[in-house]
Amino acid sequence: MLDTLLFAVFPYVAVALAVVVGFYRYFSDRFSYSSLSSQFLENRGLFWGSVSWHYGILAILLGHLIGFLIPRSVLAWNGVPWRLYVLEASALMFGILTLWGLVVLIIRRFSSARIRVVTSLMDIVLLVVLLVQVVAGVWTAIFYRWGSSWYAGFAVPYLWSIIKFSPDISLVNNLPFMVKLHIIGAYVIVGLIPFTRLVHLLSFPFTYFWRPYQVVIWNRRKETRG
Ligand code: HEM
Structure with missing residues (x-):
């Protein structure tokens, strides 16, 4: 029952939240579609x-995307041991580079007084969820x-079953706890996108490469200087 909720219902709830709240936020407060740079406070x-x-x-x-799109080719590549080792080692x-970067960002957020005052509750929630997700991923890999x-x-095949609207949880309900946590973590992250600074993922900043410089000015009611 719990597995059905987590692996067959929750994915749709997460995507629906991301789309509905994402659109709402875009049309009601377009300038909040940003990761709110704090570069000028600490670099x-x-x-x-x-x-x-x-x-x-x-x-x-x-x-993950390549494996999702061409699983047979990945399996064929892995058919020769040295190729499997190269893929897994890379x-x-x-994975370790990602974890290291995230830990540096977390330490920065809490060790700099200037950054702490501009850190919201949702920033903290997001950092915790991302940390759990990356640790579970590296754990799974090891x-x-x-x-x-x-x-x-x-x-x-499980992810495709979700996309085809006929979830097959028998493919995942015997997986170890950390792997299940990793899959659920992905849905939590998708659901959190429009509520957090992850919303910048939806803004596709392709024009970034040729647009002129912008001056960043924070518009907050509270005094934010630390
Ligand atoms: C927000 C979404 C996700 C993030 C940020 C994420 C992140 C990661 C990270 C950082 C690793 C460690 C890579 C390594 O050290 O080899 C990993 C591994 C892994 N992830 Fe994810 N993941 C996500 C979604 C998923 C989903 C939805 C699945 C499966 C349904 C999945 C399955 C795996 C597996 C099987 C591994 C181990 C790969 C290996 O052994 O090389 N991940 N993930």
């Missing part, structure tokens, strides 16, 4: 944390080998 920790985090998580999510390297192969064999 060094942000550089090391943000660069590691973003390169790491983009590579990892691209890996994924683990990016303790339940070989993830790239069984991801293609079990998790991808």
